[in-house]
Amino acid sequence: MLVGRDAELAEIDGLLAAATSGHGRALAIRGEAGIGKSALLDHAAARAAGQLRVLRGVGIESEIELGFGVLHMLPYPCADRIGLLPGPQAAALRAAFGQAxxxxxxxxxxxxATLTLLAELAAETPTLLLVDDAQWVDQSSMDALLFAARRFGADATAMxxxxxDTALPFATPGIATLRLSGLPRAAALALLDRCTPGLTEPGRERVLAESAGNPLALRELGGARRNAEITGRIDPGHEAGPMAVTSRVQEGFRTxxxxxxxGTRTLLLIAAADSGTDIGTVLEVAARHGxxxxxxxxxxxxGLVTADSDRLVFRHPLIRAAVYRHAPHHERIAVHASFAEVLTAPGDADRxxxxxxxxxxxxxxxxAEALEQTAQRQQRRGGTMAVSAAYDRAGRLSVDPERxxxxxxxxxxxxxxxGNADRATRLAVEAVSLTGDLEIHAAATHIRAQVEYERTSPAADAELSLRAAALIADSAPDRAAFMLAEAVCCARDAADRDLLVRGAEQLKSLRLPANSPLGIHVAAQIAxxxxxxxxxxxxxxxxxAQIAAAHGDSVDDLHKVVAAFSxxxxxxxTATAAIMDELITGARAIGQLQWIPYALELAALAHLFTGSFGAARVAVAEGISLSEELGMPIEAAALRAIEVWLLAVSGDAAxxxxxxxxxxxxxxxxxRxxxxxxxxxxxxxxxxAGDADTALDRLDSVCAGPAAHDFLIRAVPDHVEAAVRGGHRDRADEHxxxxxxxxxxxxxxxxxxxFQRCRALLAVGDEAAPQYAAALAHHDEHGGRYDRARTQLLYGEWLRRRRRRSDARSHLLEALDTFDRLGARLWVERVHAELAALGDLPAAARRTDPLAQLTPQEIQVVRLAAAGYSNRExxxxxFLSPRTIGHHLYNAYPKLGVTRRAELARLGLEV
Known part of the structure; x- marks a missing residue:
């Protein structure tokens, strides 16, 4: 029974209860070695027995470079279910497990794939995943587990x-944390008396002081003190001192x-050097040492180790660490060499x-070549940090400086x-220091540029990308074109005219092959x-021409983004939305999440400008969520800027x-x-809200600012309107x-x-009428509902002032209907005011978007369901489980006034 952990036990019991009722979530229990994390995991396993399927794994420090080691350990016993996964996910997981x-x-x-597999298991039996020493789990496994854990949703799964706690912080973003501290004195004393009864009073106080409430320290130091009291070997000069509790315990294990x-110490070293091998292999290596x-x-x-049917298990990870770290260096080398001689099977090549x-x-x-081959195998499995570790170590062992x-x-x-930006930067700088090869310098500089986009600014990315491209403009113009495409995009983000011109000049100087598919994109960015x-x-x-050519597999994702900006x-x-829809669909199919936030940004802007505000909100919500998950703060802020515009048009001024x-x-x-x-x-x-003067000043900063000729040129009509409404006609034509x-x-x-709307606003007398009529004719040709309604509102206001009440009412009511449909509450109130001036009572909303009551994720789900996709699809x-999709549909149906999937089609929902 655990003492002093009632609150922690209640937290775990609640987690398990939630999982059994179909509300999955994850918890990270943090603390120093010996503080009781493993005991709480054991408690969870015991409480789950008979109710939940329990899958256990453990991180091993010496195996942190082996990609997907722990993931292989966890759901692998249920690997026969992989065939139930969607095709690309099944192929990815089989590759990760080395099956294909x-x-x-x-x-x-x-x-x-990990999420879907766990969801399949949970659909059969509620499932609990327990991972001890997670700080030593290989990064590839932990990435997959955290990705899944953040999306458990309605799955009967707990983790x-x-x-x-170690010197290097181990992040578990998106996961709730339970931090363990030392036991209170009363609980510590109860545990000490239970584990080592009979200590003298001075002995008990000394152990309580030295252990600081750490349960492992209480047991180990208490046992050592009891032995010292029995044998009489107590050092009266020994004080608790500043030594860390973990160090004290490890020193006790070392003793x-x-x-x-x-011989026993050597055999323990063999077991500590590779926990992934079975006991037979350990003994085979041991035989080589006599x-x-x-x-x-x-x-x-x-009691330091136990032997089960096929493994040697250390009683505590600190014992393993003490065995390995305190063994003489030459003995460790000899043991590793023996393992290399024994592990000759193809499946053991990486180990x-x-x-x-x-x-x-x-x-x-x-x-070095063996490690390079390991890196290549891990590349084919998706273990990116394992790839990095293997190439890094291969580099250290390389004889040739260029290699x-x-x-x-x-x-x-x-x-x-x-996603390890610090490591990427450090290694890129080191690679440059090792060689004069311009291609290596260019590639390393480009890596640094990509890091700087989120770490510093798009302008920093542009500056470094320009520098990288210049190094290989003659030798590798195609690769230079990609770097310059990024540079010009970033210069545009930063609204940095100098960087933009420099990028265009470098693009002009490129000598691409005559038939290069990049030619049209290079020409467009020069433009x-x-x-x-x-x-x-x-x-x-x-x-x-670039926009028209930006479809199909012949266009890479970066240049699709470039075309969408064009x-x-x-x-x-409409073209921007179509290009981004294609990119997003492709990225979702192969799991390229890193491209999706950028594509959603462009899609949201396209929806914003066509008046599809619901679709824009959905894109912004998902984009922000993914940006935060992937560590992209600048992209998240860029998406929030779109949200500012959406909040304005929805009427949420505050x-x-x-x-x-x-x-x-x-x-x-x-x-900028x-x-x-x-x-x-x-x-x-x-x-x-009628504050035209303040609006005019703000709009002037937009229309005269460094990004004035980007898509922000479309703010000019609002500038003209603000100037006219505020009585500043002299400022209306500034832009x-x-x-x-x-x-x-x-x-x-x-x-x-x-443009015709602007001319109508500035027209004198009855000259405005034909300008408004011409504007509406162009709107009809374009089909954009929001801007057409804005023009109708202004025309209706003009007609009312001209006492053409019937014509004014007609345009105002049509504008009101459109604003109601779009959820543009910002303008609904203004139309109401105009109708009230005509003697009409402000009407309630006539028609609203049926999706208005749904969350952004529910909107995504119901649209895809209405299009005929299954929950699995x-x-x-x-990147959600089928059960979570079903949960979203269950919540959405009553909001939409339907009871089953087939009824969604009649709502006219579009994907």
């Missing part, structure tokens, strides 16, 4: 991680180990390579792909410099301003384009000439409609 070959597996797809026979099973007996009698590396103290190309630089560079790239510099005429044709700049929002205040300080320094977007959103709220040039150049019906697309 794959060219390369995305780590997020392995996480999605408990035991995490030991016990030192009292064992030499040892046998008999040499194990003293350690078993001392053998690491033992060879541990037994090698000087550069050795044979061992060392190449391997360290590959280690840096794998670390970046694994960006013209358009974003205020000269759209020469840019439109080239950018339009679409926004030319007001071709929320709009609050969010803008929260994000603007950071965005103004990093992502979206900082201007957020400013525009706040100005909209002010304009609708109108630029807008007119843009509208003429893009030759887009929406642009033409907005929807789950695969959204």
């Amino acid at each position: 070959e794959a060219e390369e597996v995305n780590r997020f797809l392995v996480g999605a 408990i991680l035991g995490v030991r 016990q180990i030192g009292e064992l026979p030499t 040892l046998s099973n008999a040499d194990l007996a003293p350690a078993e009698q001392a 053998r390579a690491w033992h060879l590396a541990a037994a090698t103290t000087q550069p050795d190309e044979r061992v 060392k630089a190449h391997r360290i560079l590959r280690a840096a790239r794998a670390a970046y792909d694994a 960006w410099a013209d358009l974003l510099g205020g000269d759209p005429a020469p840019a439109v044709a080239v950018m339009s 679409g926004l700049m030319l007001a071709d929002d 929320g709009c301003r609050a969010l803008a205040r929260e994000i603007m300080p950071g965005l103004s320094e990093t992502h 384009t979206h900082a201007a977007l957020a400013t525009w959103g706040v100005a909209l709220a002010e304009l609708a 109108l000439a630029d807008f007119g040039r843009w509208a003429d150049s893009v030759a887009n019906p929406l642009a033409a409609a907005l 929807i789950g695969a697309r959204l």
Whole structure:
């Protein structure tokens, strides 16, 4: 029975109860070694017995480089269910387990497969996963487990991680934490008296002081004190002193180990050096050192290890650590060399390579090649941190300096792909220091650039990407084009004119092959410099050609993003949405989560400008969630800038301003384009509330700012409206000439409609009527509902002032209906005011979006369900379990007024 842990036990019992009722969640139990984490995991296993399926795993420090080791240990006994998973997920998990070959597996797809497999198991029997010493779990396994744990949702699954505090922080983002401290004095005393009765009073006090309430220390130090009291070997000069509790306990284990026979100590070292092998292999290695099973007996009698049917199990991980760390270096080398000689089966190739590396103290190309092969195998399994570790160690053992630089560079790239930015930067800098090879310098600099996007700013990324591309512009123009594409995109984010022009000039100097598919994209980004510099005429044709070519497998994801930005700049929002839908669909299919937030940003902007505010909210919500999960703070802030605009148009002026205040300080320094977007959103709220002067000043900062000629050119009509409504007609045309040039150049019906609206606002007398009529005709050609309703509102206001009451009412009612449908409450109130001025009572909302009551995730689910996708197919697309999809549908049906899936079709929901 555990003492002093009543609150912790209640927390665990609640976790298990929730899992059995279909509410999955995860918990990380943290604390120093010996504080009771393992005991709480054992309690969870005992309480779960007979109610939940229990899957257990443990991290081993010496095996942290072996990709998917712990994941293989956990659900592998149920691997026969892998065939039930969606095809790409099943293939990814089989590759991760080494059951099948794959060219390369995305780590997020392995996480999605892990979630689905656990959901399949939980559908049969509620399931509990227990992972002790999680800080030593290989990164590939932990990534997959955390990915799944954050999405348990309605699955009958619980996970408990035991995490030991170490010098290196071990993060478990998105997982609840339970931190253990030392036992209270009364509980510590009860445990001490139970484990080591008969201690003298001074002995008890000394142990209580030295243990600081640590249960393991209480047992071990108490036992040592009792032996000292029995034998009379008590050092009166010994004081508790500053030594850490863990160090005291480990020193006690070291003393016990030192009292064992030499052969027993060596056999324990063999067991400590590789826990992944069975006892037969341990004994085979032991035989090479002249040892046998008999040499194990003293350690078993001392209670340091136990032998089950196929494994040697240390009583506590600190014993293993004490055995290995305090063994002489030459003995460790000899043991690792023996393992390398014994592990000759093909399935042991990775383990053998690491033992060879541990037994090698000087550069050795044979061992380096073995580790490189391990890295390549892990690449095909999706174990990115295992790839990085293997390439890193291979580099250390390389004889040739150039091969060392190449391997360290590959280690840096794998670390970046694994999300370990600090390691990626360190290794990239080291690779550069090892060689004068320009291609290595360029690749390493580009890795640093990608890290800097989220760590510092898009401008920092652009600066480094320009530098990287310059190094290989002549030798590898295709790769330079990719680096420059990123540089120009980042310069655009930062609204940095100098960086943008430099990028365009470098693109102009590239000598791509005549038939290069990148040619059209390079030409388009060169054209960006013209358009974003205020000269759209020469840019439109080239950018339009790029947009038309941005479909299919021949276009990489980066250049699809480039084409989508071109679409926004030319007001071709439908094309942008289509390109991003294609990218998102493809990325979901293969688990490329890192691309999805950027694609959702562009999709949200496209939906925003077409008036599909519900779809924009869904995209923003998912994008923010993924950005935070993937450690992308700048991208999350960029998406929140879109949310500012959405809050404004929905009528939540207070929320709009609050969010803008929260994000603007950071965005103004990093992502100035979206900082201007957020400013525009706040100005909209002010304009609708009648504060035209304040709105005008804000809009002037947008329309005259560094990003004025980006998609933010569309803020000019609002600037004109604010100027006219505030009585500042002299300021209304400050930016109108630029807008007119843009509208003429893009030759887009929406642009033409907005320009005609501006002219109508500035028209004198009855000249406004034909301008409004022309604007509405262009709107009809374009089909955008939101901007058309904005024009109708203004026209209705003008007609009312001209006492054309019937015509005014007609336009105002149609605008009201559209705003109601779109949920644009910002403008509904203004229409109500106009109708009231006509003598009409403000009408209640006529029609609302049937999805308005749903959460963003429920909207995603019901739209896909309405399109005919099964729960399993929807789950695969959204990286959720089928049961969680069913839960969302169950919650959504009553909100939509339906009772079954088939009824969704009649609601006219579009994907």
